[in-house]
Amino acid sequence: MSGVIVLDGEGKRLADCSEAKAEKLLASGRARLVSQNPFTIQLDAVIPLPQAEAQEDPLQGKRLLLHICCGPCATFTVRYFRERGAQVTGYWYNPNIHPYSEYLKRRETLARYAEEISLPVLWEAPYDVIEFFRRIAGHEAFGERCALCYRLRLERTARAAAEGGFDLFSTTLLISPYQNLQILRALGEELSRIYGVAFYFENLRRGFAEHHRLAEEHGLYRQRYCGCLYSEWESLDPSAPTHRRRQGG
Numbered sequence: 457m458s459g460v461i462v463l464d465g466e467g468k469r470l471a472d473c474s475e476a477k478a479e480k481l482l483a484s485g486r487a488r489l490v491s492q493n494p495f496t497i498q499l500d501a502v503i504p505l506p507q508a509e510a511q512e513d514p515l516q517g518k519r520l521l522l523h524i525c526c527g528p529c530a531t532f533t534v535r536y537f538r539e540r541g542a543q544v545t546g547y548w549y550n551p552n553i554h555p556y557s558e559y560l561k562r563r564e565t566l567a568r569y570a571e572e573i574s575l576p577v578l579w580e581a582p583y584d585v586i587e588f589f590r591r592i593a594g595h596e597a598f599g600e601r602c603a604l605c606y607r608l609r610l611e612r613t614a615r616a617a618a619e620g621g622f623d624l625f626s627t628t629l630l631i632s633p634y635q636n637l638q639i640l641r642a643l644g645e646e647l648s649r650i651y652g653v654a655f656y657f658e659n660l661r662r663g664f665a666e667h668h669r670l671a672e673e674h675g676l677y678r679q680r681y682c683g684c685l686y687s688e689w690e691s692l693d694p695s696a697p698t699h700r701r702r703q704g705g
């Protein structure tokens with residue numbers, strides 16, 4: 457015996473069903489009788505078509521080497537990348553942090569936090585401050601020196617990512633409203649071509665308020681200046697000659 461013809465709410469024919477099932481649907485009020493011969497019922501609502509498979513997140517299962525500038529900036533970013541399914545490894549290389557006592561303080565803050573959240577971190581040694589000052593010599597103005605500072609740190613990250621066989625590299629600097637995302641993006645893409653590892657770029661500034669909350673929740677040390685001696689000077693003295701306002705930036 458052939459089955460019962462089933463129409464959806466818009467009158468489109470679906471797969472036939474058995475008479476017993478049709479009777480049940482009619483009895484429950486979830487369908488109405490269209491005709492006895494041929495036995496046809498219409499469902500009272502449009503049956504949703506099967507949804508196309510949700511697109512897999514491009515970060516899912518990817519090994520990501522994340523340059524980390526400090527513990528507080530790691531809070532939101534590491535959580536975010538993990539939620540997207542990435543296998544995150546932190547990477548510490550920040551010769552832009554001065555003086556050395558401040559560098560150690562920020563490094564220790566990250567070490568403690570990384571342990572708390574079971575984050576593996578590659579610690580680049582030693583303190584490469586001489587290289588930092590060589591790179592920015594003659595380019596001390598805010599903005600100009602920052603581009604060189606980003607390049608130094610991202611270059612090392614990209615190289616470490618290539619050596620370690622990572623799928624992607626990125627940086628926690630992408631969360632900061634004080635950093636230049638355009639320059640970071642261009643640099644990341646340039647280094648990606650050189651080292652053959654993809655750079656992950658996204659404006660993560662929406663997480664900046666949450667990163668403050670998380671840093672407080674975890675009792676993390678929060679610095680009051682970006683990192684280099686010039687930024688410390690500028691934070692205390694707006695008339696510092698390297699200051700952005702003096703550069704028209």
Ligand code: SF4
Nearest residue numbers: 602605682683684687
């Ligand atoms: S202000 Fe920050 S980003 Fe700019 S050079 Fe100094 S440490 Fe680097």
